[in-house]
Structure formats: structure tokens, C-alpha cells
Amino acid sequence: MNFTELAFWPRLLAGLLLITLVRLFIPKVGQAVSRYDRCALAALSLWLLSCVGLLTTAIFAAVFTITWAILLLMFRLPPERRKWLLWPGLCLLCAPLAYYKYRVFLMSDVLGLRERAFYELAIPAGISFYTLQKVGMLIDASKLPHWRPRFLDYANFASFFPLVVAGPIERKADLFPQMESFSFQWSWSRLTAGLPWIALGFFYKLCLADNLSAFINKDLMDSAWPILLCTFLFGLKIYFDFCGYSLIALGLAKCLGVDLTLNFRSPYWSGSISQFWRRWHISLSYWLRDYVYFPLGGSRTKRWALNLMAVFVLSGIWHGAGWGFLIWGALHGFFSVVAHQLKGRVRLPWLLGWGLTSVCVFLAWLPFYETRLPILREKAAVLLTPSAYSLSGLTGYLKSYDSGNLVTLVAAISLCLTAIAFEGLSRLRKKDDYAFAMHPLTIALCIACTILLGASEGNEFVYFSF
């Protein structure tokens, strides 16, 4: 569900109001209120998801049912035999994801088949996120002999509306206990725990990310400058876009008394590539570490480099079915292998480490946003040509903007860099990347900037297409 869509909020508020009103008439005996709260949350989540679209709801329902069926079957088996069911179960669970997300890529780009029908499939919203969440839960369940989730708790774990469409990808151990004890209790403390995150999230998305969108022109490539600027702007945009969404999800969940994983921790202040991956899309990074990297042997085997590469290539492919995403993953895998190899041998000053990491991370966004392979090759060739960095190329490119647009571009970049600077200061002073946003005046400023300076044309969240 799109939190920046105006229609979402009246729906949510109407749902919450109805739930709260009905709750007044529930007899306060035994488990009645608790069961009502959990039922109501599941109903609210499913209703909000159904508003996204029919295909999204149908596929979610299919994955939801498959996972529950596998869980039930698993619990009938003795613990030592559960693993027999795990692999077929995981294959079945991932089948809708493979079909909707990777079919076109496999048939068209890998096998070279070009049939029009391949291009007509829309990817159901959130499928990559909730499939991964359920895969993790099934793997955990196969290892826990005495765990028996109740259907209602499973339903809430699987469909909790703030995270179902774009994460964070929560783990069984973190979210299940919260779903088991979930209650609709309104309090000032819950509201104030959530609202600052929502305000900051909206500011990141509507004021920062969306204002950059107008300047991301992927078609200019006559010199290195427009490619570099576009790549830099995309790096900023994707951070503020996805971080913004994650912060709104976090804030919404906090208002309901649920703690979600903070998906970003000022990643652009990372002094090394491994640090970057501990701060960027944290729930995915940790999921890949625990369910792919460690089972492969992690860094304790001789083929650790291969393991690292496999994890990052998988991360790339998870983001999207295309060579560009694969190259992006492979690049990060390569950077990580090199960093791992040099660890302990070379000690860089923090500033140099930060500079190198930033250059690597930002340049790697090029194959991520440029999904057209021939164009990507051409752009890479331009970037590797020394003459493409001429001063005349730069002045010519800057002249292509009229003065009004140039001022807007500078203003948008300045706002983004200011936000990043605040994150860095917060981290330095309070050891908390987003502590600055918890101050009442910052909240007021974020709200005012979002309303007064937010882009007039909305853009869908980048991660919705994954």
C-alpha cells in the first residue's frame, strides 16, 4: 500500500475508528478482547491490501495459504523429518515469485525467446518482501520442534499492513511475539513514539526523493557529467525514497505498539563497504546473512569469497530480474571481497574509507537504474573515456538547464545533503542516526517542509517495483 496516496489515510483512519468503536462493546472477560484485537488487525491488514489491487490480493492469499499448509504439514512430522518437507515447501512457496518476477527475464533475456505474452505480467505488490519473510519463517519453523503458531498470529505476522508491501522483512523471533500479544490500545506514548518517524518518512519521500525525480534524466549521455549527476541523484533518491517508506512503516507500527526493524542507519556515512551493508536495507542484509551466507559456510570456509559473491548476486537478483541488478549485486560482491581481503592489512583513515566507499556505492547505482543493457554498456564506455570529462562538456551540460531549473536542482541537492549531515551529526553526538528527528522543532520543520516544499507530482516508491 502506498502511504503517500491520499486515499490510504482515510481508509486507515476509518478502519481504526470502526475497530475502536466495536471494541467498546466487547465483553472484558477472558481472552475475548485479545482475540478481537488480533482478528481486527488481520482484517484491517487484509482490507488495506485488497485496496492495492485484485492481483496483489490473490497472489498474497495464495502464498499465505501455501505457507500455512506447509507449516501444518511440517508440524505433523517428527522434528527430525521436517527438513524433508522444507525444500519442496520452499520451492512451492517461491513459485509465484519466480513466475511473476523472473519469468520474463528467464524466457526473454536468458533463453532469448521473444513472445509478447511475456511482457504482459504485472508483478504483484510486495511479493519479493513477503515471500522472503515466509521463507525465513519456514526455515525457522523446521528447526523448532515445539513451536506451534496460532492461525491468527500467523495471519498477523504474514499480513501486518505497515510492512507487507515493502518490508522491513521481519523475522519470526522478532515479530511473532509482538503479534501474539497485540492489542489496540491508544495512548499518547504510542502516538508520540510513532509520529516523529512518520513525519520524517514523509519528509524524506515527498520533499527530498520526489523533488529529485524530475532531474533524473537517464537518456543524456553525450559526456560523463550527465551520467555522473544522474547516478548521484539516483543514489540520493533511492535512499530517501526507500528510507522514507521504511520510516513511515516503522512509525505506523509504533503507533500500534509494534516495533519493527530500523531498515536504514545513515548508510551514506559508512566508512567501509561492509559497514554500508550493515546500514542499508538492514532487514534484507541480515536475512541474506542468516539464511544464505551462514548456511553456505560464511567466512570460515576456503570459499568465503564465492559465498560472498553468491549472497550479493542473489541480493541483486532479488531486487529485480535483469542483468543490471545482477551486475549491481556482483559489483557489491566484488567490493566486499576486496574489502574482506584487505581487512587487517591496510588501515585507511576514516575520511578516505568513507570517500572510497561513497564512490563505489554511488557508481554501482548506474547498473541498478539503467536496466537497458546496451545503453548501460555505452554509459560505462563514456565513463571510462578521459575526454568525456572535459570542462566544455560540463559547461555545455549546465547550460542545458534554464536558470530556474538549476536553482531548483541546487536547492533539492542541498536539502538532501543537509538531511544526510544531520544524520551524521546525530550519530556522532547521540550514537543514534535519527535522534535529530525526535526533537519537536525538527518534527514541525519536517511537516512544514513536506507540505510547503513537497513535489507537486507524486512518484511511486522505487521499491514497489521490486
Add this chain to the structure above:
Amino acid sequence: MNSSISLSRRLVLIGALAFLASLLAGWAYTARVNPEIRFWKQALVRKQAWATEQRAKTGHLTVFSGGSTTAFQIDPKLLADEFGAATVNAGFHAGMGLDGATALASTFLKPGDRLVIMSEPAVLADEVSEMPALGEQMLSVSGVSSQAFYRTGLAGQSRLTQTLAACRPGLAHASTMLGKVLMRRPAYRYSAADDLHDGGYLTTPVREDFTSVPSQLAAYRLSESSKKFLIDLKAWAAAHQIEVVYLLPVSYVPAGDLAAQRRLNQTLQEEIAQFIPVWTDSYLGAWPVPTDFADSKQHMISSAAAARTRELGRAHFSP
């Protein structure tokens, strides 16, 4: 405990106040300060005064609706003086979108009147799911009568949420204004006192050189949203006894591209004719004289606009 609750309440209160104050400030800026909106509001008032005057003379009006292309090429005073035609130029800003411009133009109409849609081909080809912010801003601050052709809920939103979402400056506008202030440039490129004339006709002393404009053929087709717009407009016009026609506005096209561009425009015109009647002319939206245009390839200078208006008068307003 008590102090933490009061702190929490203060935080929510500050957030709520910031929210309401920002909405109010955005609306006040749009309605009172935004130079673009102020200019078009003044234009609307002048056009309305002219329309009232013309209606008193002849009873029925012909209203030309569209973007600034229309504002720069139809001279209602000339039509009144030379052909005795009661017309009003309701050309506003193409950025207001088809819906915004037509809603404003429709406020001039009464049963028996005629509405001439002159929206630019690029606007008709644009796929839109909601009214552009500029159109929404203009309608919000000028008010729309219940008789007007105003389609709410284009994106499933209510009028209030559309207005609240639109009436704010945005970073692009704010930084552009800041740039203008710093560079001591006028707040808006047109002035109501100098550039706006009787009937809503617009001119500018600014001249740009279009003699070396590169060849750029443009093939436009009606977007699905424009088709829906034409269907809805036709139904609204029938219900309000308004005659609706379409007329292609002209823009500069280099002589070498003239024939090809006219063929392309004719295709669009034929597509439009499937929905509403079309007034055809020999220009077919393409005008080959670069010096006949002022500050853009769509904005005619007064002598060219006079020639264009006269031909229109001879074709449709001759007694």
C-alpha cells in the same frame, strides 16, 4: 510519568499545529502571493467583465478555451469590431491541464453559448490521472460555480483533498521565486497592466529568434484520459445546451516540416472529430513564419494574431 505524558501531548500538539499552519500558509501563499496565480486571477476577472459586456450586447457568447497559445492568438476585440461577434478569449495556462482550462472557461457559459476548445496537441496527448497542481490552485482560489464543467475525483480524491494537496508552493516554485528575487527579475513574465487586453487577449514585448529552430516533427494522438474528457465534456455540454467544437491552435513549424506536420495534425484532428465537431482551417496547427512569434513557438505577435483572428472571423463569424 505525568511529565512524559505532557511532553508527548506537547509533541503531538506541535505536530498538529505545524500541519495546520503549513496548510494555511500554503493556501494563503497560493491565493494572495503566488505571482502566476495572481496574474491569471486578474486575467479571469478582466475576461469575466468583458464577457458580461459582450453578452449584454448580443445575448450569446463564443468562448475560446485553452492554454496561453489561445490567449496569444485570438483577439475578441477585433472579432467584435470587425465581425460584430461576441466572443471571449478564455485561454489561460497550458499547465492548468485540459480539465483546469476547460473548467475555468465553462464558468463564462450559459445555455445557447458555444465553447471552442483550443487545447494544444501536446496537452491532448498527455495521459493524466489528476488535474495538474496549477489548474487545481487556480480553481481553488477563484472558485468554481456549480454549473461549471468540473470533474472531481479524477484520481478518486475529494474536492477538499485535491485542493489541500494542490494549494502549496512546492520546492520548484519556491526556488524559482528565490532565484528571481536574487537576480532582480520580474516575479512573473506577463503583467496584467501591460500585456493583458480587452477580451482576454494577451501580448508581450519579448521577442525570441526562432529562425534557426531545428526540425522537430511531432505526432500526437489523443490519450485515453483526453478521450474520456471529450466524452464527459460532450455529455455536460448537451445537458447545459452548449455547443462544443474543437479548433487546432497554431504554432511555429519550420517551412521544411510544414506539410509533414500538417498531415500529422490532421490525423489528430480526425481523431478528435470522432468525439466532437471540429472547425477546420488551412493552417492545420502549423504556421511557417518564425518572426510571427514572440516569446515562444506558440505565442503569436499581434499582427499575426490579427491575421489569424480575421481568418477565423471570416470563416465562422461573418454575417
